Amino acid sequence: MNLSMGFVRPNRGNSTRPMTKAAVTLSSLAVFAALALVSAGPAAAEERVYQASSVAGEAVEHAKEQIGKPYRWGAEGPGSFDCSGLVQYSYKxxxxRLSxxxxxxxREGRSVSRSNLRxxxxxxxxxxxxxxxxYVGNGRMIHAPSSGKRVQIVEMAGYYNRQFVGARRVA
Structure with a gap:
């Protein structure tokens, strides 16, 4: 029984040999899988990360809703926040629940290196x-900075880069 179907693939040297139906099918599947991954692009990868930690993603969205609200020491929201109050409120x-x-x-969650932040x-x-x-992605964070300022997103570079002491993954 001849399974060659007329397809040939290079063999070592200059000779060729026919491909079987199974080899053609496997090759086609590999090409289609690769095309699907490439066409999905980076947005699909970001979505997979977001779905893997939907609580964290929701907390980020809740924190973003607080942008522009004033800092007040000891405040837990919803009208004003201090830094830990904003984090606690957003996760709640x-x-x-966070302390x-x-x-x-x-001391909550697990330690995460800066290079692995999500x-x-x-x-x-x-x-x-x-x-x-x-952390909100792309080297930025949302926080309630200090008296006289408002909840905002800032780059974690320069000043904050020098003052960074650690990160925790809580969801």
Whole structure:
């Protein structure tokens, strides 16, 4: 029985030999799978990460809804926030309970290196630590900075890069 179907593939040297139906089918499947992955693009990869941690993604969205609200020491929302109050409030709205202070939040979840940060990870600054924000992706975080300022998204570069002391994944 001849299974060659007229397809040939190069063999070592200059000779060729026919491909079987199974080889053609497997080759076709590999090409279609590769095309599907390429055409899905980076958005599909981001969506998979988001779905893997939907609580963290929801917490980020709840935190973003607070942009522009004033900082007030000890405030837990919804009208104003301090740094740990913003984090606690955002995660609570996403269905996850966190402790109230920066110091205790630094002991929740598991440690994450800066190079492995994902949206929703908590990022900590200053010795103690004494300030917390929430990573939102692309080297940025959302936080309630200090008196006289408002909830905002900032780059984690320069000043914050020098003050960074660690990160925790809580969802």
């Amino acid at each position: 709205k996403a269905g996850k 109230r202070t920066t110091y205790t939040q630094f 949206p929703g990870d908590l990022v900590f600054f200053y010795s103690g630590p004494s300030h917390v924000g929430m």
